[in-house]
Amino acid sequence: MEKVKLANGLEFSRIIHGQMRILDWKMNSQELLAFIEQIMELGIDTFDNADIYGNYTCEGLVGDALALKPELRKQMTIVTKCGINILSNKFPQKKIQYYDYRAEYIIQEAENSLRNLRTDYLDVLLLHRPSDILNPHEVAEAFGKLRREGKVRYFGVSNFLSHDVSALQAYLDEKLVTNQIEISPYRIIHFENGNMNYCVEKNLKPMAYCPIADGRLAKPTDEKSERIVKVLHEIAEELGVPETDSVIYAWLLKHPSVIMPINGSGKIERIRRSVEAMKLDLTVEQWSRIFVASRGVALP
Amino acid sequence: MEKVKLANGLEFSRIIHGQMRILDWKMNSQELLAFIEQIMELGIDTFDNADIYGNYTCEGLVGDALALKPELRKQMTIVTKCGINILSNKFPQKKIQYYDYRAEYIIQEAENSLRNLRTDYLDVLLLHRPSDILNPHEVAEAFGKLRREGKVRYFGVSNFLSHDVSALQAYLDEKLVTNQIEISPYRIIHFENGNMNYCVEKNLKPMAYCPIADGRLAKPTDEKSERIVKVLHEIAEELGVPETDSVIYAWLLKHPSVIMPINGSGKIERIRRSVEAMKLDLTVEQWSRIFVASRGVALP
């Protein structure tokens, strides 16, 4: 498995496993541990979480599984996120979903994540979404404290646009290590708004979530997804691979920003296909056909 | 009153008084002087003007009042603006409203402002709107001359977007001290276009005009203002304050870019409320409820 260096002392496996939907899989801790070990045998050692996944439960499920085999932790790179306050039956007094990046809240959520994941350090903590009331002094204070106390090794962001990254970065001593954004053949907004260019320029390697576009590229749901899937099938045939998800991963992996796709599947076969996609090499023409199918209009 | 440091040797009072509508108040010079002194007793020492306000008359009215008590000038920080050529009965030959940033015109308008305001220096001169034909060499020449001659101490801009600021700044020896833009719970465009982030990143502290959105947040005129005002009332009640404008000022003051709201009211009671809003502290949740009411859709 290719490793991607994000900072001195930090490497991600090129393919990342996403633990957002663990709750839906209804695995007990033993089953989840076995699944995690299968994933790691494929060379994937980086796992993506968030405080809020599964209505604040997923991290705990992962932690319960890891508690069965604590020595696994050192071989893993654990990413989690904080900042979103979701509407939840656990916090019935909340009136809206909002984001909280006060130093106090960032630290509280990071410490919750440590407890839930049954670990004493997070490899990377991401701010989950940009906020218009984010105070960069508070963020810098929280990051500094968490780092000094050994609770979090590195920091990054998620869903940030270029100006969000640039504003926050100006207040931090250390470089943000990644921006986790939605990228798929269906979702090309970050190509259109300059964010991919910003990633390239700043060597800010993006993690890509929803590479299959929430299933829309598995089962098309609209004209756009139909257009894309048709081209994915053509190219799968040209490459001699049986499944279109291989082509999707190859499309992501081809981009010069060094996209690290997050595969959130609960099926080992699908995860294996994303790993094997690393052997495929799309031509520029094939990459562009998928991009043009997404745009819906020819390139000028 | 909190002071905001904008440069070595330049501080604004956190709340600024705007003198755009002086003409409408029908005060004589003695009354206007008394009003200005009442404002200054509240701790407000920074006053915002422009050459064109009141069809080129407001500066003169201020100057007439100040002439009655010249020693007041040293206790004041005076901001004015230049660059817009409005359609006016005073210049009947003009065919359109346009912006003029030739060195010659900037200097002429600054010198007019000195005469009108009966002062021998302006604390800050702002370019009133970005222009697509602004020549930064000409602006740099005018700024340099006005500074060397002691006529203007500092320079800034108004209504500029981030790329407008960045392009002009590249040609100037000294940092622009502020960008005066429209910000209110009703008008959040500068959050959406990256300008607030740019202010944060560059520590370019914004002055905010129209904080009450031209009265729309006093008397709602559309669905959007109704949505916002409803939330302002809820939060006023939560904070135990009688008037929603206090909440609006608290909302502006909470932002990490250090917004300096311009209160353009002719009623001392309203100005007092904006000063007292400095004691309020919105929670992140309250700030966000107002922001979401303005967006009209929940945060993702």
Added chain:
Amino acid sequence: MEKVKLANGLEFSRIIHGQMRILDWKMNSQELLAFIEQIMELGIDTFDNADIYGNYTCEGLVGDALALKPELRKQMTIVTKCGINILSNKFPQKKIQYYDYRAEYIIQEAENSLRNLRTDYLDVLLLHRPSDILNPHEVAEAFGKLRREGKVRYFGVSNFLSHDVSALQAYLDEKLVTNQIEISPYRIIHFENGNMNYCVEKNLKPMAYCPIADGRLAKPTDEKSERIVKVLHEIAEELGVPETDSVIYAWLLKHPSVIMPINGSGKIERIRRSVEAMKLDLTVEQWSRIFVASRGVALP
């Protein structure tokens, strides 16, 4: 003729001749050579080409003409472009139009251009359009190799937005010398998207193609072009010039970014008019009236 310095050792004539439509003019090589010499007598020494113009034929027509008088080459500055793969009867296997910036393809196209133009060096090679799959490492490799081998002296881009330029520039040792974009009173998108500001900020002097908007400003085809042409006529009268294209060139030449208009006409009289426009000086008011006619709404 004014010369524009783009880099140490590189100057363009302020007006550039565009050789995109040579095929349509049905000149033989002798006629084309004579035409080029007429153009050069006007002081224009910079010529704009692209691999794809005339379905991959225009460069060859120019080369055939130059072969009749090889000593002309040293007095010329030749610009050409690469990267677009057009759908063409010459490459019937292509499924879509796309852009290819692999090092191998850039070098291949540059070498084709050298053969077609019958020259052993290009003064400037431009990447024809930004591409979402452009790998800046590959571009840097190709540029380095072409420069070291003496095949291309300088490099630039075309149709790039500010974030496209900024991302690529971060990987190059030498500054891109120009961005060739569409600018005309009809086409003001690059004012609106921040690209003109970026050119000013970075001193990246733009070449402007389609200054007459593909003839729309000669014969109006819609309400917008009618609005603009009406104002162009008024201003032509104010300036005492018989033709509106003089006003258009004067409008381009007035901008502080130092726009270098590309005149692609096959008629020497029209080219002469663009050269003579350099003597005109629009006022800021006149420039703005044309801009406002294009916007269709008054300036705020």
